[in-house]
Amino acid sequence: MRVGIVGGGVAGLTAGIFAASRGADVTVIEKNTSGAGAMCGWVRDGYMIDGCLHWLTGTKEGTELYGIWKKCGVLGGVVKTDSFFSSTSDSSTVTFWRDEARCFEEMASLSPEDGREVAKLRRAVAAASTVSGTASRPMKKCEAYLALAPYALISAGELAERFKSRAIRRALCDMTGKRFSSLGLIFAYSAFSSGNGYLPEGGSAGAAKRMVGKFISEGGTYLSGTEANRALRRGGAWRVSTADGGTMEFDSLIVAAEPARAVTELFGVEHFPKSFAKKYSMKEKYPLFSSVHFAFAAKSADVPFKGTSFFDVRRAPYSSVNRGRMMLREFSHEPSFAPEGMSVLQSLSFVGEKECHEWIDLSKKDDAYEKAKAAAAEAATERIKEYYPSLSGIKLLDVWTPASYSSYLGATCGAYMPFALTPATIPASFPARIKTLPRVYFASSWSRSPGGVPTAAYAGRDAADLALS
Numbered sequence: 060m061r062v063g064i065v066g067g068g069v070a071g072l073t074a075g076i077f078a079a080s081r082g083a084d085v086t087v088i089e090k091n092t093s094g095a096g097a098m099c100g101w102v103r104d105g106y107m108i109d110g111c112l113h114w115l116t117g118t119k120e121g122t123e124l125y126g127i128w129k130k131c132g133v134l135g136g137v138v139k140t141d142s143f144f145s146s147t148s149d150s151s152t153v154t155f156w157r158d159e160a161r162c163f164e165e166m167a168s169l170s171p172e173d174g175r176e177v178a179k180l181r182r183a184v185a186a187a188s189t190v191s192g193t194a195s196r197p198m199k200k201c202e203a204y205l206a207l208a209p210y211a212l213i214s215a216g217e218l219a220e221r222f223k224s225r226a227i228r229r230a231l232c233d234m235t236g237k238r239f240s241s242l243g244l245i246f247a248y249s250a251f252s253s254g255n256g257y258l259p260e261g262g263s264a265g266a267a268k269r270m271v272g273k274f275i276s277e278g279g280t281y282l283s284g285t286e287a288n289r290a291l292r293r294g295g296a297w298r299v300s301t302a303d304g305g306t307m308e309f310d311s312l313i314v315a316a317e318p319a320r321a322v323t324e325l326f327g328v329e330h331f332p333k334s335f336a337k338k339y340s341m342k343e344k345y346p347l348f349s350s351v352h353f354a355f356a357a358k359s360a361d362v363p364f365k366g367t368s369f370f371d372v373r374r375a376p377y378s379s380v381n382r383g384r385m386m387l388r389e390f391s392h393e394p395s396f397a398p399e400g401m402s403v404l405q406s407l408s409f410v411g412e413k414e415c416h417e418w419i420d421l422s423k424k425d426d427a428y429e430k431a432k433a434a435a436a437e438a439a440t441e442r443i444k445e446y447y448p449s450l451s452g453i454k455l456l457d458v459w460t461p462a463s464y465s466s467y468l469g470a471t472c473g474a475y476m477p478f479a480l481t482p483a484t485i486p487a488s489f490p491a492r493i494k495t496l497p498r499v500y501f502a503s504s505w506s507r508s509p510g511g512v513p514t515a516a517y518a519g520r521d522a523a524d525l526a527l528s
């Protein structure tokens with residue numbers, strides 16, 4: 060059985076590893092030359108920049124995902140950081156520690172008048188670990204659902220309004236932004252605090268390299284730097300033509316790239332499911348997002364925080380979802396990321412669809428794009444120095460924007476995740492099959508909300524099953 064896979068991200072490589080390990084003749088066609096799609100890292104001036112993972116669900120032994128990561132070589136070892144992130148506002152800091160008891164006890168003592176809400180939130184985090192099957196002391200399932208129910212239909216901003224402390228309010232919105240479902244933070248923190256959301260050794264680049272290595276060791280053919288641009292049905296097989304003029308034939312095809320662009324470009328827009336296409340116009344209910352990033356070099360001795368820090372800025376350096384806040388992440392958990400005595404710092408800000416289009420439009424005008432990136436970087440650097448004077452010597456390493464994701468991943472609007480979940484969103488799953496495309500299977504983080512690396516991996520595994528059935 061010849062299986063062609065368009066896209067060598069996590070979904071494509073997982074599909075490839077599962078199919079090749081069952082004896083199929085598998086070829087992954089990937090347009091880039093490094094990384095596993097969005098799960099990637101790159102080197103600038105001797106510093107490793109991590110382009111993806113803030114946490115990876117499935118690091119707890121015994122879970123289904125852990126089994127997938129082991130099979131695909133994703134983990135190497137597991138790196139445990141002490142905290143998920145810290146948020147500072149009005150000189151008070153809220154830290155989401157690995158030890159959740161410490162996190163909630165600190166929150167309650169920071170703001171005793173919020174004690175009741177803090178206790179309810181703590182229970183919801185425990186309930187989320189029960190539902191995910193990772194709690195060390197699980198609650199009864201019905202109790203868990205009851206504890207989560209009050210959060211199911213509210214946004215992070217609405218959750219924050221239940222608290223009096225400004226620092227806690229800020230902390231509850233920092234990770235996702237105000238508009239998005241409050242369950243995002245609850246489930247992500249529950250994964251982290253129950254040991255199921257750590258990091259793979261070597262970060263995103265380490266995990267990507269191990270996945271590609273595993274696929275090749277299973278006998279797969281990995282064609283990097285090759286872009287598939289058309290797929291035609293010929294005599295019961297799929298003939299894929301590539302941008303370098305080549306053609307290949309497969310019995311089954313797995314499309315493991317962002318589906319809106321991939322379906323249109325490979326097969327034609329008429330094959331794209333109309334019900335799914337409609338969602339792109341329902342912008343309130345189905346918002347797309349991407350992000351703007353900066354990376355800096357700093358002397359380790361000058362870095363005054365550990366892990367990920369969110370803090371107030373007098374004005375955001377550019378339009379972003381979290382107005383008035385900035386995030387900075389340090390990587391001391393990966394000493395090889397920076398030369399001796401130095402650290403790499405990274406900043407990420409989510410931006411909505413409108414800003415994504417603005418960045419993508421700008422990127423079509425070389426000069427204007429470079430100027431806009433330089434201006435945003437200058438403003439971001441200034442804000443960081445204002446807030447952390449010890450970082451006055453930071454040096455800019457790189458800037459990337461939604462336009463980078465649009466061109467690197469081929470993702471509509473630079474969105475590297477499916478539609479964001481607001482309380483009004485009905486989770487949208489891109490189907491694994493489209494009626495008009497026989498023996499074509501779709502696998503990507505668009506396969507199930509809320510997306511991310513685990514969804515991509517599950518979708519890849521399931522697509523391999525379908526392709527070999």
Ligand SMILES: Cc1cc2nc3c(=O)[nH]c(=O)nc-3n(C[C@H](O)[C@H](O)[C@H](O)COP(=O)(O)OP(=O)(O)OC[C@H]3O[C@@H](n4cnc5c(N)ncnc54)[C@H](O)[C@@H]3O)c2cc1C
Binds near residue numbers: 068317
């Ligand atoms: C900054 C950032 C932080 C993130 N943090 C986390 C996190 O902490 N935890 C988490 O779980 N997830 C995180 N994610 C999301 C996660 O990385 C993605 O959801 C996941 O990697 C998507 O995998 P995928 O295989 O579905 O798609 P992709 O990674 O987009 O892979 C698709 C691949 O297809 C290739 N391709 C597209 N078109 C073609 C073509 N015509 N021919 C050949 N190749 C093609 C692309 O080059 C790409 O490599 C983050 C993403 C980003 C960008």
